[in-house]
Amino acid sequence: MTLSAQSLSKRYGAAPACAAVRDASLDVGRGDFISIVGRSGSGKSTLMAMLGALTKPTQGRLLLDGTDVWTLSESERATFRACHVGFVFQFPSLLSNLTAADNVAVPALLGRTMPAEDAYARAHELLARVGLADRAEAYPDSMSGGEQRRVAVARALINAPPLLLADEPTSDLDENTEGDINDLLVDLQRRDSFGCVLVTHDLRLAARAQRSFEMRQGALTPRELSRADAAPSRSVTPASVAPMPDVPARAPIRLGESLWRGVRIFLPAAAAILAAILLTDFGVETYQSMRLRERTARHAALQHLALNRLRGDVQSVTDLGDGRYELTTYLQNVGGEPIYVMTPQMRAFVQVASLWQEVPMTATEENATGVTEILGKQTYRYRFDARVRDFAQLLPNYMHVRFSGSMLVSPSSTPNDDVFERKDNYYVYLKPFDVTDEVVLRRMRFSGKPPVWIPMPPH
Ligand SMILES: Nc1ncnc2c1ncn2[C@@H]1O[C@H](COP(=O)(O)OP(=O)(O)OP(=O)(O)O)[C@@H](O)[C@H]1O
Ligand SMILES: [Mg+2]
Secondary structure: OEEEEEEEEEEOOOOHHHEEEEEEEEEEEOOOEEEEEEOOOOOHHHHHHHHOOOOOOOEEEEEEOOEEHHHOOHHHHHHHHHHHEEEEOOOOOOOOOOOHHHHHHHHHHHHOOOOHHHHHHHHHHHHHHOOOHHHOOOOHHHOOHHHHHHHHHHHHOOOOOOEEEEEOOOOOOOHHHHHHHHHHHHHHHHHHOOEEEEEOOEHHHHOOOOEEEEEEOOEEEEEOOOHHHHOOOOEOOOOOOOOOOOOOOOOOOOOOHHHHHHHHHHHHHHHHHHHHHHHHOOOOOHHHHHHHHHHHHHHHHHHHHHHHOEEEEEEEEEEEEOOEEEEEEEEEEOOOOOEEEEEEEEEEEEEEOOEEEEEOEEEOOOOOOOEEEEOOEEEEEEEEEOOOOOOOOOOOOOEEEEEEEEEEEEOOOOOOOOOEEEEEEEEEEEOOOOOOHHHHHHHOOOOOOOOOEEEEOOO
């Protein structure tokens, strides 16, 4: 297998200055060990996402044994991701409600690359190889950062991919643990001879590769491997990351709208059936319990998509006068693949004593309706009326407001059983329209004018 990146570029905005990666070329075959170093924001993760076909390049080609991966069908590309590449991400990426063994088996179960029984047998074998034989049934929360990263390494290898993409797999670990994980990766690579592209800030580790590159402002250039690199104290200092430019939102699409309506109606029924299956399956033969794990894993993967790859929050609240306000929320797809959502329903509440009093809220007409494909950032606007008397004042003179949203999320525009219902609560302090700035400033200090709204952490 040879994966050949030819002049890959990726732009996130329209301006040429928004190029995260420009003209990057790289060949990696079985047994190759390649390292990439570079400052924060230089485009390393973007390049890795393109190498794994998680993100489509704006220019250039990704060839697998001569075939352009982006000319393949979506399902063939899914097979490429499942069978040819394993990923170890920069951030903790285990599913918290699954055991270590489940987490390792998930890519095999989702990609249907082997029967569930074999997937679990291999998961246990891999956990033993990464030194976690006795932690197979542990949940991520009860594992140390280093143990979690070992599980992620085992998960990346479950489908025995000829290529491993590891994006700063140790960035958040202490030095000793980092050294252990790095040794583990180098050892596994030598023994199994898979191709490996490793992004690291550790120049000593980078120097253990056969070829090393540096990413600088999106450009990939070969580095000379000198003995100076092996000196213990050198590392690339990460700089602060530039704010992400907004990605233009896609126009709404209306595919399968009636299907979504059906899905909404049948979702509670499906949940009840799943609950019944969960209850009755206990104590059955191994095969059936494997199937149960498979379903749970699917649900967990869907939940991961809906909760971790789709960020949502309040963008702004503006005062329209007379107690009326405009709320703008956003959803941002932080992964590479499209996510489909059914228009979020939003309600607003103001706290009065210890109760939440609902206030009138309507979606504005410019909001996308029906099923919307979210690729970058999508905003939604709502108008609401917050003329409420005797509101609770957790912050002097400010109302305590809750916005509650719910929406259906799916990786597919025509979903059948792959739908997740996501609920969000956003909390803010809101300045009432009939309280003057002077009154607010009597009891609170602000550097300038008292703000109309103050975001609160989730609670
Ligand atoms: N989804 C996105 N939308 C818009 N801009 C993005 C997106 N992802 C990355 N960028 C921008 O592209 C540039 C490269 O980001 P990337 O994450 O690839 O850098 P990196 O080298 O991996 O950084 P780090 O070492 O901090 O992980 C940055 O300027 C970043 O802000
Ligand atoms: Mg990165």
